[in-house]
Amino acid sequence: MAFDVARIRGLIPALGDGWVHLDAPAGMQVPEQVATAVSTAMRAPVSGPGGVFPASQRASAIVDAARRAVADLVGCDPAGVVLGPNAATLLNRLADAIGGGFVIGDEVAVSRLDHQANIAPWLRTAQRAGGTVRWAEIDIETCELPAWQYETLLSHRTKVVAVTAGSGLVGSRPDVPKIAAAAHEHGAKVIVDATSAAPFVPLDIKALGADVVAVSAGAWGGPSVAALAFADPGLLARLPSYALDPAATGPERLELGQHAYQLLAGLVASVDYLADMDDAATGTRRERLQTSLSSAKSYQAGLLAKLISDLRGQRHVMVIGDAMRRIPALSFAIQDVKASDAVNHLAERGICAFADETTNGVFAALGVTEIGGAVRVGLAHYTTAAEVDQLVAAVAELAP
Numbered sequence: 001m002a003f004d005v006a007r008i009r010g011l012i013p014a015l016g017d018g019w020v021h022l023d024a025p026a027g028m029q030v031p032e033q034v035a036t037a038v039s040t041a042m043r044a045p046v047s048g049p050g051g052v053f054p055a056s057q058r059a060s061a062i063v064d065a066a067r068r069a070v071a072d073l074v075g076c077d078p079a080g081v082v083l084g085p086n087a088a089t090l091l092n093r094l095a096d097a098i099g100g101g102f103v104i105g106d107e108v109a110v111s112r113l114d115h116q117a118n119i120a121p122w123l124r125t126a127q128r129a130g131g132t133v134r135w136a137e138i139d140i141e142t143c144e145l146p147a148w149q150y151e152t153l154l155s156h157r158t159k160v161v162a163v164t165a166g167s168g169l170v171g172s173r174p175d176v177p178k179i180a181a182a183a184h185e186h187g188a189k190v191i192v193d194a195t196s197a198a199p200f201v202p203l204d205i206k207a208l209g210a211d212v213v214a215v216s217a218g219a220w221g222g223p224s225v226a227a228l229a230f231a232d233p234g235l236l237a238r239l240p241s242y243a244l245d246p247a248a249t250g251p252e253r254l255e256l257g258q259h260a261y262q263l264l265a266g267l268v269a270s271v272d273y274l275a276d277m278d279d280a281a282t283g284t285r286r287e288r289l290q291t292s293l294s295s296a297k298s299y300q301a302g303l304l305a306k307l308i309s310d311l312r313g314q315r316h317v318m319v320i321g322d323a324m325r326r327i328p329a330l331s332f333a334i335q336d337v338k339a340s341d342a343v344n345h346l347a348e349r350g351i352c353a354f355a356d357e358t359t360n361g362v363f364a365a366l367g368v369t370e371i372g373g374a375v376r377v378g379l380a381h382y383t384t385a386a387e388v389d390q391l392v393a394a395v396a397e398l399a400p
Contacts, residue, residue, distance in 0.1 A: 002280035003295040009382045011273070012221070020387045023352040024378035025168040025196065025329050028221040037269035038223060041262040048258060059261050066264040067251065069271035070227040072286040074194075074213050075204040080230030082251040083259060087195050087216040087226040088117040093254055094212060094228060097239040098160060098189065099125030108160045109153055109188070111136040112365045113145045113172060118162045118193035118214070125160075134158070140366055143170040143321025147178040158188040165208070166197030169362050169376060170331050171304075172323035173197065180209025195219050195226075199274070199381070200300060200327045202293040205231045221381075222270030223263040228254070277381060300328040300379050303388060307379075310392040316399045320366065320374055328379035331356065331363075337398050339373030346375075349394045353377045 009015055014029040021029060041062065047055035049063065067081040074081075084090040099122075106129060108122045113136075126133050134153050138145050145163070154161065161183040166173040180190040192210040194203055199220035205213050212235075216226040230236060233250065241253040248255075274289055275281065281291035307330065311317045316335040334342050339355035346353045356363055357373035368374045377391065 002278050003292075003299045004279065005299065005382060005384055007279070008277060009384075012382055015382060018350060020351045020390050021380065022377040022383065022387065022391060023354065024199075024380035024383075025376060026354065027218040028199065028380045029382070030221050030223075031270070031273045033273055034222055034266045034269045038262050038266040041265035046261045059259075062261045062264050062268075063259055065268045066225075066227075069268045069285075070215065070229055072284075073198065073203060073271055073274070073289060074215065074229040075206060075286065076213075076229045076231060077233050079250055080233035080236065082228040082230070082236075082254045083264065084226055084228070084255060085260070086218075086224060087193065087214045090226055090228045090254070091117055091191070091193070091214055092121045093242055093256070094191065095121035095125045095160075097242065097254065099129060100240050102126070102129035102131055102159060104130035105157055106131040107134055107155065107158045108132075108162065109134040109136060109150070109158055109183075110162045111145055111164065111174075112138045113143070113167050113170075113174065113362055114162065114164045115168065115193060115195070116361065117195070118164060118191065122160060122162050122191075131159075132157070136163070138172070138362060138365060141321075142323050143167070143172045143362065143366070144323045144325075145172060145174040145179075147175040147182070150179050150182040154182055154186050154188060156186055158183065158186050160191060161188050162191045162193070164196065165192050165194040165203075165213075166201065166327040166329075167362065168196035168327075168329050168378065169356070169374075170321040170323070171326035171329040172321060173201070173325040173327055175325070177207060177209045184209065196329065197327050200293070200297055202290045202297070205229055211235065217267045217270050220270060220274055223260075223266035225260065225263045225267050227267075296381055300381075300383070303379055303383060303385060304328040304330065306385065307388045307392070310388070311395065314392075314396055314399065317395060320368065328383075329376070330378065331368075331374040331376045332395075333368065333371050333374050334395065334398050336400055337372065339375050342375050342395075342398060345398060346391070346394050349390070351391055351394055353391075 045055040281288035
């Protein structure tokens with residue numbers, strides 16, 4: 001493996017601002033090649049697809065390239081890739097389409113670990129149809145989502161199981177294949193939100209057992225565009241069409257309005273960036289993605305283990321959760337210090353972090369708001385051991 005973090009940092013101009021960017025769960029900083037791809041596409045003549053002139057053909061080529069890039073990332077057929085502005089919008093559209101066939105008594109299963117983007121659409125869908133919502137609970141000590149509970153949670157009335165591939169809040173990475181196997185025994189569709197996991201874990205839609213995987217390019221330093229990847233492109237033909245064109249086929253059936261072609265050009269460049277993080281990676285883009293993301297996963301696992309160990313070595317810090325399988329996102333609480341005060345302290349020392357005092361989702365289940373909220377941080381491809389040390393030292397200053 002040849003994961004050179006110094007080389008990767010050199011690809012990202014924003015890192016010259018002097019801040020320690022541990023804010024990766026909100027989206028990574030943008031590589032130069034992505035910004036260049038967007039600006040180049042903005043300078044070139046681009047029109048709507050369907051014409052015979054170069055500007056129109058360029059638009060069609062960009063859309064085709066974006067579908068193929070996502071397909072390589074997820075391991076699916078490009079014919080099953082739906083493009084859109086963000087994961088929340090696409091998941092809402094998907095829920096409306098699938099939920100159109102629900103009847104009274106049908107069930108959906110969601111988890112306490114998931115982001116609201118993969119919960120709220122299914123709650124609304126079930127409510128409209130007079131259906132039932134089943135909740136998969138987390139282990140409050142480890143923050144894991146036990147897969148065994150799905151064996152009794154699901155029934156023949158279950159139509160959809162929505163689950164995350166990795167939590168951007170506490171880092172837990174559920175056993176999606178086992179959950180998917182339980183869902184498919186009842187004929188339910190499995191919708192996996194891989195937004196937080198995609199930058200860190202090699203994805204394979206078939207190995208996951210997912211019917212649909214959602215990803216967002218902003219999570220790994222791409223532009224603000226997202227995609228739904230279908231394991232079976234034929235499913236698109238069986239869903240209601242949301243396109244303005246009544247003759248739309250394939251993924252276009254779930255795409256509303258004109259694409260942001262310039263941003264899609266950036267999406268392609270961002271997937272190429274992921275594929276080339278390990279400069280020893282060879283082969284097709286799909287093969288290089290698997291190698292590079294595996295290298296990044298190994299690098300960040302060591303960095304995360306160091307961060308967790310160092311934070312747990314401070315008696316005034318409580319690291320939230322202890323999942324065995326995880327992505328490099330982490331939350332912690334500090335004794336007698338509100339999360340908002342803690343992140344202000346970190347900001348004064350040039351460290352980007354978030355305070356979370358929300359009363360819903362995984363933190364509500366854990367009762368984190370009762371102790372002043374949680375500080376959220378996340379490692380990125382460009383995070384260094386020295387930056388981790390800076391965070392640990394700044395947190396140590398908050399000891400009573």
